[in-house]
Amino acid sequence: MPTHSIVVPALLAEVAPICDLVNVEAIAAGFDSRTSYACQLAVGEACENIIIHGYGKRASGQIAVTVHSVPGQLTVELADSAPPFNPAENQLGPPDPDNPRLGGLGLLIMHRVMDEIDYARRPDGNTLTMRKAQDLGIDP
């Protein structure tokens, strides 16, 4: 099954190419365009968090991206060497339309889109694994 791995500098300009890779694998998984877009959005938010909050926009960091697809399921792994940050723990409550927040929207999107978000702290960095499944309507 398709797996793509790339290592990119931790720069905001690199987020769009990562999203393009997610789109390729989401299509390979059989996802519809809406679900593919949602996955790109969630992965993009995770990458922006790493770049802005993890590395503090320092240009020296890198992100190792691995995207794996099987029919009906997409797995994205992001590995970095930034200080500890666990987005899997930062699940926010539902949005309040009467008092919409300006912060935390990226984490909210990640958790609303993805089925699973797992975090692991390595000695030299963080690994974030996100999974998304879509029912393709295929009988087993």
Added chain:
Amino acid sequence: MDISREAYKRVTVITVKGRVDSSTADQFEAAVNDELKTGQRNLVFDLSEVDFLSSAGLRILVMSRKEAQKGSGVVRLAQPSDRVKETLEIAGLDVLFESFLSREEAIASY
């Protein structure tokens, strides 16, 4: 990302095209702030050609709404693309913005 502003009698239309994320949000925010500095509080965002809207772009839309409301203004959307609608729905913020099927209808609503 491309951004332009067009002032009408009661409203200014801010047209955004392309990808709106953290790498382009500063440019978007600057355009909105420039418009708010003119005193205009009624804003229409024409988002028909936005093909990606991240939380960084959402934050500016929400900020614009808050600032507009302080001056009794209203922020509305003109023909938001499917991607814009999907981001708003995922974040649960679609209820904040009245949307119109055309730019002309949005302008005429003021």
